[in-house]
Amino acid sequence: MSGQHGASYPSVPSEEDVDSAATTLRASASSSKAQSLDEGKRREDGVGADIELEGRGGGGRKRVGGGGSRRDGEDSSGHGDEAEGHENEHLLHAHNYTATPLLTTIHSLDSTLDPILPLPLPPPDKPRPVSWSSLPSKTQLAILTLSRLSEPLTQTSLQSYMFYQLKSFHAPGNPPPTDSVVAQQAGILAAAFTGAQMLTAVLWGRLADDERVGRKKVILIGLLGSAIGSLGFGFSGSFAMAVVWRAVGGMLNGNIGVMRTLISEVVREKKYQSRAFLLLPMTFNVGVIIGPILGGLLADPVGSYPGWFGEGYQGWMARWPYALPNVVNAGFLVCSAMGVVFGLEETLEGLRGRRDWGLRVSGWVARRIFRRKMRGTGYEALAVGEGEEEGDIELADPATTKRNKPTPPHRPTTTRRKLPFRRIWTPTVCFTLLAHGLLAMHVGSFNSLWFIFLSTPRYTPNSTNNDHNSTTLHLPPNYTPHPPFTFTGGLALPPPSIGTALAILGVIGITLQLLLYPPLSFHLGTIPSYRLSLLLFPLSYTLTPFLAVLPSSSPAPNPANGMLVWTGITALLFVQTLARTFALPATAILVNNSSPHPSVLGTVHGIAQTVSSATRTVGPVVAGWAYGVGLEKGVVGLAWWGLAGVAVVGAVAGRWVREGSGWEVFMEGEEEEEREAVERGKG
Numbered sequence: 001m002s003g004q005h006g007a008s009y010p011s012v013p014s015e016e017d018v019d020s021a022a023t024t025l026r027a028s029a030s031s032s033k034a035q036s037l038d039e040g041k042r043r044e045d046g047v048g049a050d051i052e053l054e055g056r057g058g059g060g061r062k063r064v065g066g067g068g069s070r071r072d073g074e075d076s077s078g079h080g081d082e083a084e085g086h087e088n089e090h091l092l093h094a095h096n097y098t099a100t101p102l103l104t105t106i107h108s109l110d111s112t113l114d115p116i117l118p119l120p121l122p123p124p125d126k127p128r129p130v131s132w133s134s135l136p137s138k139t140q141l142a143i144l145t146l147s148r149l150s151e152p153l154t155q156t157s158l159q160s161y162m163f164y165q166l167k168s169f170h171a172p173g174n175p176p177p178t179d180s181v182v183a184q185q186a187g188i189l190a191a192a193f194t195g196a197q198m199l200t201a202v203l204w205g206r207l208a209d210d211e212r213v214g215r216k217k218v219i220l221i222g223l224l225g226s227a228i229g230s231l232g233f234g235f236s237g238s239f240a241m242a243v244v245w246r247a248v249g250g251m252l253n254g255n256i257g258v259m260r261t262l263i264s265e266v267v268r269e270k271k272y273q274s275r276a277f278l279l280l281p282m283t284f285n286v287g288v289i290i291g292p293i294l295g296g297l298l299a300d301p302v303g304s305y306p307g308w309f310g311e312g313y314q315g316w317m318a319r320w321p322y323a324l325p326n327v328v329n330a331g332f333l334v335c336s337a338m339g340v341v342f343g344l345e346e347t348l349e350g351l352r353g354r355r356d357w358g359l360r361v362s363g364w365v366a367r368r369i370f371r372r373k374m375r376g377t378g379y380e381a382l383a384v385g386e387g388e389e390e391g392d393i394e395l396a397d398p399a400t401t402k403r404n405k406p407t408p409p410h411r412p413t414t415t416r417r418k419l420p421f422r423r424i425w426t427p428t429v430c431f432t433l434l435a436h437g438l439l440a441m442h443v444g445s446f447n448s449l450w451f452i453f454l455s456t457p458r459y460t461p462n463s464t465n466n467d468h469n470s471t472t473l474h475l476p477p478n479y480t481p482h483p484p485f486t487f488t489g490g491l492a493l494p495p496p497s498i499g500t501a502l503a504i505l506g507v508i509g510i511t512l513q514l515l516l517y518p519p520l521s522f523h524l525g526t527i528p529s530y531r532l533s534l535l536l537f538p539l540s541y542t543l544t545p546f547l548a549v550l551p552s553s554s555p556a557p558n559p560a561n562g563m564l565v566w567t568g569i570t571a572l573l574f575v576q577t578l579a580r581t582f583a584l585p586a587t588a589i590l591v592n593n594s595s596p597h598p599s600v601l602g603t604v605h606g607i608a609q610t611v612s613s614a615t616r617t618v619g620p621v622v623a624g625w626a627y628g629v630g631l632e633k634g635v636v637g638l639a640w641w642g643l644a645g646v647a648v649v650g651a652v653a654g655r656w657v658r659e660g661s662g663w664e665v666f667m668e669g670e671e672e673e674e675r676e677a678v679e680r681g682k683g
Helices: 033-044 082-094 099-107 138-160 162-168 179-208 215-234 239-251 255-266 270-276 279-298 324-343 357-368 398-404 427-455 495-515 517-524 526-534 536-549 563-593 598-633 638-656 670-682
Strands: 051-054 062-065 068-071
Touching: 138 162, 138 215, 138 255, 138 279, 138 324, 138 427, 138 495, 162 179, 162 427, 179 215, 179 239, 179 255, 179 427, 179 598, 215 239, 215 255, 215 324, 255 270, 255 279, 255 563, 255 598, 270 517, 270 563, 279 324, 279 495, 279 563, 324 357, 427 495, 427 536, 427 563, 427 598, 427 638, 495 517, 495 563, 517 526, 517 563, 526 536, 526 563, 526 638, 536 563, 536 638, 563 598, 598 638
Parallel strands: none
Antiparallel strands: 051 062, 062 068
C-alpha cells in the first residue's frame, strides 16, 4: 500500500489481534530520507501520515492516519469507521506512544533497513531483601529451631565446668591432673563426640533418604540419643566413663545434617535461604547464651550453695556434683523430641502424605480441645505461567494454578530414583567439603580451647608456679617470660565467670545475626560474604593469647578481672563472632546447593557432617596437645597461632568454592521429564 507521498506503512490490526508483547512498528523500504523529513513536518502541521501496526495474530490490518482510518481495499476518501479510529487512537495511547517523535524516528531511518522497534517495557523491579515474617512454613521452622536449641544447650553448658570436672577425676589421696593433662583430656572428650559422629553421620544421612525411615525418625533418634549421652556424662565417675558416654551421644546424633536437609525442603525458594539457614546458627548462639550460664549456676550445687542443702548432705548431688545441669539438659531434649513427634511433618518425597500417628493425635487435640482447625504447613512454590509475573497470584488462571501447583515447572514430577553414591563426588561437592572441613576444624578447636584458656591459672611473677595443685601453672625451671611470643598463663576464671564469657559470645552472635547479617548478606551475596568472613578468623586466633597479659584489677593468682580484661574479651569475641555470623550460614547454603541431585540431598548433608566431625575430631585433639605442650614450655600462644595457620589455609580453600544449583547430574530420562514439566507449567 502507498501513502500520500509514495511511502507505505504497516497498518493496525483489529483489537482482538493485537498482542501487546509482540506488536512492532515498521518503516517501508521505499521511503527516502527527504520524504521522511517532509512527512514529519506535515505530521506536525496536522497532515497525518498513515501508520500500519502488524501483530503476530495474523488478522486483518488497519490503517490509522491524521485524516481517519480505513481497511485494506477501502476508498481513500477518508470515509472510515470513526469509532474504529478512536479505538485505535486509544490503543496507541495505551502503549505510551507519542505520534510526532515516533514518526520522526521512523522516517529518519535508512531506507535500506527494516528495523523492529519493540514496545517500551516497564523497568524491572529491584530485588528486595526478605523479612523474617515472610518466611514460609513458620511452624515447621519453629519446631526445627527448638530441636536445634536443645543440642547447643548440652554442648555449651558443660564447657563452663568441664575443666573442674576433669580435675575431679582422680583417686582419693592422689593429686589432681595437671593443666596440660586436663587440656589434652578436654580435646579427647571433644574428639569422642565428633569422632562417633564421623563414623555414623553418613549412615544417618542415608537413613534420612530411605523411605523406610525418613527425616523425622532420624531427628527423633538424635534427640533421644543426646539425652541418653548427657545423662551418662553427668553421672560419670571417671574420665574413661565420660569418654564412653560422650561417644554414645555423638554416635546417636546425626541431626545437624538432617535438619539442614529439612530446611532446604521446607523453604525451597533461594531468596529465603539466607534467613532460613541462619536459624540454626542463630539458635546455636541462643544456646551459647543460656547453656554456659545454666551450667555455671547448676554445676556443683552443694559446693556453690551449701546453705540450701545443710551440713552433712550426702545425696546424689554431692556424689555426682556435675550431674544436675545434665539432668536439666536431658529434660529439655525430651521435650524437643515430643515436639518433633507431634508437630514435625515428613518432607521426604516418598513419605509425604502418609499417615503419621503423632500428627493425627496433635490434630485431634487441636480440634477437640483448642477448637482449632488444623491447616497444612507444607510450602510449595507456585508455577509461573506465560505472561505472569512472579507474585501476580490474582492474575493467574485458577485452573492453571491448580494444575501446576504440585509440579513446579523447573523440576520433574517425581524423584524416586536415587543417584548412585559414586556419582555424588562432583568438583563442586569436593571443593565445598574441603572448605567446610577446614572451617569446622578451626572453629571446633577454638570452642574446645577457649574455656580451657579461660580456666587456666594465671602466671604469677616471682613464684615457681609449681605447687602441684589446680591453681598454679607447671613451668620449666628458671622460666622467664619474653613477650611478644614467650609468655604463658590463662585467666583463672571460675565457672560462673566462664559462663558469662561464653554467654558474651552468644549475645554478640545473635545481635549480629539479627541486625547485620541479613542486609549485608543480601547486598554482598553468599560467596563474597563467605570469603570475606574467612579472613577474620586468623586475626581473632592470633590475638587470643594476649588476653593473658592484659592489666588486671586483681593480682595473680586470683582470677583476672577489670575493665581492660572484659573489654579485651568482648572485642576478641566480636571479631570471632562476626566471622562466624557470615561463615556458618553461608557454608550451610553452599553445602546444600552443592548437592548434585535431589535424591541424595540428605546423603550430601550427612557426608558434610562426617567431614566436619572428622576435622572437629582431629582439630581439638591436636590443639589440646599443642596447648599442653605450650603450657609446659611457657608459650601459651603455641596452639592459638597454629589455629591461625589453619584458618589461613581455610581462607585460601574458600577461593575455590562455587555455589551450585542443587541439581547438576541428570539420570536417564530426567531431562525429558523436566522439559515435560516445563511445558505443563506453560500449558
